[in-house]
Amino acid sequence: MARKRWANVNALYQIYPRSFMDSNDDGVGDLRGVIDRLAYIKSGEKSLGIDAIWFSPFYPSPQADMGYDVSEYCDINPMFGSLDDFRELIEKAHASGIKVMVDFVPNHTSDQHPWFLESQSSRDNDKSDFYTWRDARADGSPPNNWLSIFGGSAWQWNESRQQYYLHTFLKEQPDLNWDNPAVRQEMKRVLKFWLDLGVDGFRADAVRWISKDPHQRDDLLAAHCPDEQSVRSFDDLQHKYSRFWENLFPYLRELTDVVASYDDRIMIFEDYPDGNYGTQEQYLGFYGVNPDVSMPFNFEGLGAKFSAESFSTMVNEFQGMINPDIHTPVYCFSNHDQARIATRYGGTEQARLVALMQLTLPGLPVVYYGDEIGMTNAPIQFDEIQDKSVFSHGNDESVGRDPERTPMQWTGEKNAGFSQVKPWLPVDPISKKVNVDVEQHDPDSFFALYQRLLKLRSQYEILRMGxxxxxxxxxxxxxxxxxxxxxxxxxxxxxxxxxxxxxxxxxxxxxxxxxxxxxxxxxxxxxxxxxxxxxxxxxxxxxxxxxxxxx
Missing domain, CATH: 2.60.40.1180 (Golgi alpha-mannosidase II)
Incomplete structure (x- = not known):
C-alpha cells in the first residue's frame, strides 16, 4: 500500500504503550502488542480506520515520570521490546497505510542519562555544560526563585559539583542547556536516528522550556501573590524568565530544518495556553517556526466550559487568527495528562458531541486511545498509584494522571483482554460493558460513531482541508x-x-x-x-x- 501523505491523513491516534496491549503477559503493554492490534487501528474488517499513530515515550528510562525521564534517546526500553520490534512495527504499519509518530523529549533527560552522570562528576568535563548548573547564593539557598511544575524549587543541590542544577519537572529530570550548541547538535542527531529508521514525525514535549533567560532573573509574583513569603505553588509566579525566552523559536527552527530535510515528515509542538503571552502571539509564533513541517497542538478545548458559546468562541477565534492556506490546526481534547473526554465534559452523550465536532473541524485531529469507545477516568486507590509526580507534591489525596492511563478495554473478560496477568494499573470495572468487542457489534456505539466519522474524513477532502x-x-x-x-x-x-x-x-x-x-x-x-x-x-x-x- 502506498504511504499516505500527511495532508491526507484523517486523524492521529495516541497510544500510551504501557496501556494499549500486553503481548507477553507481564502486565505492561508493549510494541508487539501494538503490532498485534494494527488490524484494529486501520486494516481489519472492523477496524477503527485511522491513518496515523503516535507513541508516548518508549525509551530506556528509570520511569520516574513514566518515560519522560529519558536515559537513552536512541533505543527502546526492554519492557516495551527492542529496536528490531520497532523496525517491524514501522514496516507493518506502513504496509497497512499507517504513519508512525514518536515522542521527543528535548527539555530534559533522566538524571541517569550518561550525559548527566558525566556532567555532575566535575566542573571541567566534556559534558559539564550540557545542563544548567549554578552556584548557591551566599546563604546556601537556590540561585533564584524558579519553581518546579511538580512542586518546590526548580533547583536541586548536587554534592559532586557543589552546585545546584535546574529541573523544571522532577529532580530526576535535569534540564538540558540548550544554549550550548553541542546539546543542540545531539538533539538533531537523535531526530536523524529515528527519521532514518522510518518514523514519520515527532511530538515535541514541553518545548517552551528549552529557552530561558540566560541571566536567570527571578520570576515575577503572580497578581494574587503579595510577596515572596506567600509563594506556595507553581501558579503563584508569572514564569516570565524561566521559559519561552527569545531563542525558543530559533532553536525549534533548527530541529524542524532536520525534519524538513526528509520527505513528508512533521513535528507537532506541545504547548498549553499561557496567560503571560497573548494567544495569537503564542500560536502564530509556533506556526511561524516552519509551517511546511511543524505546527502546535490546540489544547484550548481542554479548559473550555461545555457550552456552545465556549467552544464556538474558542474555535472561531483560533480559525480567525491562522492562515488556512499554510497553517494546519491540531485539535486535541484529551491526552495522557488530562481527564478523558467523557469524564471532563460530563458524560458519554456530551463526549459524542465533542467527537463529532473534533472530527469535522479542519486540520489533523488527535484521538487518545480508548476515547473511541467512550472510556472514562478509572477509579484508582491510593495504594495503586503509579504516577510518582503525585508524591513530589506531598499530596495524599490526589491520584495524579493514572485514571486516564488505565489499560485499553478490549473485551469484557478478565483484565479487559489487555493481559492474562494483573495489569500495571487496574482495569476500569466498566470494561465489562464498555469495550471494543461489544462496540464493534453495536451499530449505535461510540466505536461506530468514530468509525463512521473517520471514514467520511478519509473519503472527503472537504472535512480535512475545506x-x-x-x-x-x-x-x-x-x-x-x-x-x-x-x-x-x-x-x-x-x-x-x-x-x-x-x-x-x-x-x-x-x-x-x-x-x-x-x-x-x-x-x-x-x-x-x-x-x-x-x-x-x-x-x-x-x-x-x-x-x-x-x-
Missing amino acids: EYEPIGDAGDDIFAYARWIGKEQHVFVALNFSKETRRVTLPHAGFILCSTHPVDYPAIGANGVVTLRPYEGVLVECSEHRLQRDN
Missing part, C-alpha cells in the same frame, strides 16, 4: 459551522450543547452524513430545519452540491 465558516445566529446552545471547497462542495455541522431539544435552521436543506447516534438520524425539512435532541450533533451535506469522494 474552508471553515461559522454560522451565526443558529440559536441558543447551538454551535454551527460550514465547511466548503469552492462553490461545488458544502457541508454543515450543527451541535446542540443543551440538555433540551433545540431547532436549528441551516442555510440549505440537505441530508445527514452522520449523527452523534449513527443509527437514528433526525429528519431535515425542505426549509433546512432540523430538530436536535439533547446533546445531539449532525453533519449535513448540502443538497445543492454533491461532495467529491477521494476514494
Whole structure:
C-alpha cells in the first residue's frame, strides 16, 4: 500500500504503550502488542480506520515520570521490546497505510542519562555544560526563585559539583542547556536516528522550556501573590524568565530544518495556553517556526466550559487568527495528562458531541486511545498509584494522571483482554460493558460513531482541508459551522450543547452524513430545519452540491 501523505491523513491516534496491549503477559503493554492490534487501528474488517499513530515515550528510562525521564534517546526500553520490534512495527504499519509518530523529549533527560552522570562528576568535563548548573547564593539557598511544575524549587543541590542544577519537572529530570550548541547538535542527531529508521514525525514535549533567560532573573509574583513569603505553588509566579525566552523559536527552527530535510515528515509542538503571552502571539509564533513541517497542538478545548458559546468562541477565534492556506490546526481534547473526554465534559452523550465536532473541524485531529469507545477516568486507590509526580507534591489525596492511563478495554473478560496477568494499573470495572468487542457489534456505539466519522474524513477532502465558516445566529446552545471547497462542495455541522431539544435552521436543506447516534438520524425539512435532541450533533451535506469522494 502506498504511504499516505500527511495532508491526507484523517486523524492521529495516541497510544500510551504501557496501556494499549500486553503481548507477553507481564502486565505492561508493549510494541508487539501494538503490532498485534494494527488490524484494529486501520486494516481489519472492523477496524477503527485511522491513518496515523503516535507513541508516548518508549525509551530506556528509570520511569520516574513514566518515560519522560529519558536515559537513552536512541533505543527502546526492554519492557516495551527492542529496536528490531520497532523496525517491524514501522514496516507493518506502513504496509497497512499507517504513519508512525514518536515522542521527543528535548527539555530534559533522566538524571541517569550518561550525559548527566558525566556532567555532575566535575566542573571541567566534556559534558559539564550540557545542563544548567549554578552556584548557591551566599546563604546556601537556590540561585533564584524558579519553581518546579511538580512542586518546590526548580533547583536541586548536587554534592559532586557543589552546585545546584535546574529541573523544571522532577529532580530526576535535569534540564538540558540548550544554549550550548553541542546539546543542540545531539538533539538533531537523535531526530536523524529515528527519521532514518522510518518514523514519520515527532511530538515535541514541553518545548517552551528549552529557552530561558540566560541571566536567570527571578520570576515575577503572580497578581494574587503579595510577596515572596506567600509563594506556595507553581501558579503563584508569572514564569516570565524561566521559559519561552527569545531563542525558543530559533532553536525549534533548527530541529524542524532536520525534519524538513526528509520527505513528508512533521513535528507537532506541545504547548498549553499561557496567560503571560497573548494567544495569537503564542500560536502564530509556533506556526511561524516552519509551517511546511511543524505546527502546535490546540489544547484550548481542554479548559473550555461545555457550552456552545465556549467552544464556538474558542474555535472561531483560533480559525480567525491562522492562515488556512499554510497553517494546519491540531485539535486535541484529551491526552495522557488530562481527564478523558467523557469524564471532563460530563458524560458519554456530551463526549459524542465533542467527537463529532473534533472530527469535522479542519486540520489533523488527535484521538487518545480508548476515547473511541467512550472510556472514562478509572477509579484508582491510593495504594495503586503509579504516577510518582503525585508524591513530589506531598499530596495524599490526589491520584495524579493514572485514571486516564488505565489499560485499553478490549473485551469484557478478565483484565479487559489487555493481559492474562494483573495489569500495571487496574482495569476500569466498566470494561465489562464498555469495550471494543461489544462496540464493534453495536451499530449505535461510540466505536461506530468514530468509525463512521473517520471514514467520511478519509473519503472527503472537504472535512480535512475545506474552508471553515461559522454560522451565526443558529440559536441558543447551538454551535454551527460550514465547511466548503469552492462553490461545488458544502457541508454543515450543527451541535446542540443543551440538555433540551433545540431547532436549528441551516442555510440549505440537505441530508445527514452522520449523527452523534449513527443509527437514528433526525429528519431535515425542505426549509433546512432540523430538530436536535439533547446533546445531539449532525453533519449535513448540502443538497445543492454533491461532495467529491477521494476514494
